[in-house]
Amino acid sequence: MKIKTIFLFAILLLAFTATSFAQDGKARIIVFGAHPDDPEIGAAGVAALWAAKGHAVKLVSCTNGDIGHWKEAGGQLYRRRKAEVESAAKLMGYTVEQMDNHDGELEPTLENRKKVTRLIRQWQADIVISHRPNDYHPDHRYTGVLVQDAAYMVTVPNFCPEVPHLTKNPVFLYSADRFEKPNPFSADIIVDIDSVMEKKLDGLLGMVSQFYEGGANGDESLMNKDPEFVKKRWAEVRATWVNRQKNIANKYRKSLEEYYGAAHATKVQYAEAFEICEYGRRPDKAEIKRLFPFYD
Secondary structure, three states: OHHHHHHHHHHHHHHHHOOOHHHHOOOEEEEEEOOOOHHHHHHHHHHHHHHHOOOEEEEEEOOOOOOOOOOOOHHHHHHHHHHHHHHHHHHHOOEEEEOOOOOOOOOOOHHHHHHHHHHHHHHOOOEEEEOOOOOOOHHHHHHHHHHHHHHHHOOOOOOOOOOOOOOOOOEEEEEOOOOOOOOOOOOOEEEEOHHHHHHHHHHHHOOOOOOOOOHHHOOHHHHOOOHHHHHHHHHHHHHHHHHHHHHHHHHOHHHHHHHHOHHHHOOOOOEEEEEEOOOOOOOOHHHHHHHOOOOO
């Protein structure tokens, strides 16, 4: 009973000591992904930009990533992946957290909805980012569903009443993907990440278990120690992420022009893009520019 009281007091203290965007001009952003690497793939660039300006950013993995490798699994892999994302977080200036769900087993349960709701409230979020709920991986889909389902509930006082509700609904966003059905991704907000692209690359390339070693779909051939193979493999991994961010900038060049103007937009090599979820607050262009203070 005593431990529970201390725990509740800590939650209340966190909620009441967090300073709102309206008070100090600093946004509070929380990014959800299914696995330890997904939030970084979708939003590490903009997270680094926010962090550099003193905004509070947290990246959350909804599973612990414990089967995301062709050879390793369980606690050993969990600890390895945790260390990988913590290293990236230290490099880019945000914080990370992993929920206690097994990789491949995430479900949109009431318990998980409450966990996500509590995390958003505890962070006093102004912006919440996640996967869209149409995706190839069930964990990705259900992360999107869980965050979507929390989009209204974070404001309801008697849902998870042990954590103070938010009086203003955050802006909920989806990170970019390439899926077309039932509807394609829409780049409602797009950010030039040229200035932090090398940091993002360093963070992702540090996730050796997932990218160099191939994650769940790798194999023994990737463990070749020949120096020429290693050099070629690193170049391939790097090119994957360079091309991904280039493709976003090229595909949504018109959106870049809307935010940066034609002269700047033509020079952008790398970008991250986000779609506004209809279930959260609907920001206008003026509010977007306040929350994403990168367009000067």
